[in-house]
Amino acid sequence: MSSASSSTPSGTPSGGPAVVRDRDSEGRARNARPRDGLGRPLPYGADGVPRQPEGVVRTPRETVAEAQALLDAGRPFHAHEVFEDAWKSGPRAERTLWRGLAQLAVGLTHAARGNATGGARLLRRGAGAVEEWAADTGERTPYGMDLPGLLVWARELADAVESGAAGVVDPAERAPRLRGEA
Numbered sequence: 001m002s003s004a005s006s007s008t009p010s011g012t013p014s015g016g017p018a019v020v021r022d023r024d025s026e027g028r029a030r031n032a033r034p035r036d037g038l039g040r041p042l043p044y045g046a047d048g049v050p051r052q053p054e055g056v057v058r059t060p061r062e063t064v065a066e067a068q069a070l071l072d073a074g075r076p077f078h079a080h081e082v083f084e085d086a087w088k089s090g091p092r093a094e095r096t097l098w099r100g101l102a103q104l105a106v107g108l109t110h111a112a113r114g115n116a117t118g119g120a121r122l123l124r125r126g127a128g129a130v131e132e133w134a135a136d137t138g139e140r141t142p143y144g145m146d147l148p149g150l151l152v153w154a155r156e157l158a159d160a161v162e163s164g165a166a167g168v169v170d171p172a173e174r175a176p177r178l179r180g181e182a
Helices: 060-072 076-089 092-112 116-137 147-163
Strands: 006-010 019-023
Touching: 060 076, 060 092, 076 092, 092 116, 092 147, 116 147
Parallel strands: none
Antiparallel strands: 006 019
16 A cells, blocks of 8 residues: 555535545555454554555565465465465466465455355365466476465365364464475
8 A cells, every 4th residue: 555645535426424535646545444463444543553565566486485474474364465466466377376375365364354154265266276277387386385285275274164173263373384394
């Protein structure tokens, strides 16, 4: 998010009270509300965790390292934003991989928030995208990532979350090892 965000009021169609939308310096809608470690909005003025900057172009290895650090810190929502940057800025041939990794991080986010249905669904969807990309390319260890191990992690966690066996998911404790057991 741009540090130059501002609030621009816009009236409601019914003539009701004006709705204030947070906007960046280019006029795009942005939500400047503080967020907790799982990306949930907090009331304005509350202490939140630092936001993950959007639109950062990183090398694939930088993406993996930064996402892993965020996952290890229990911040999968923020890791998803790092993967999303790679998905949007990377080569077209890798978009399915990065999109799948972003979905895995969001699946862990939902599981940690207590949304078992959404968590399991996104973990499986992300695993499917990563698996599709690996099958299409024949690559199992892009940028040092252990895709087979990641797929096992995602499907096992999805099953545990869906069955209720996972209980309340601690995102740092259940974070995937992108590069395998190191």
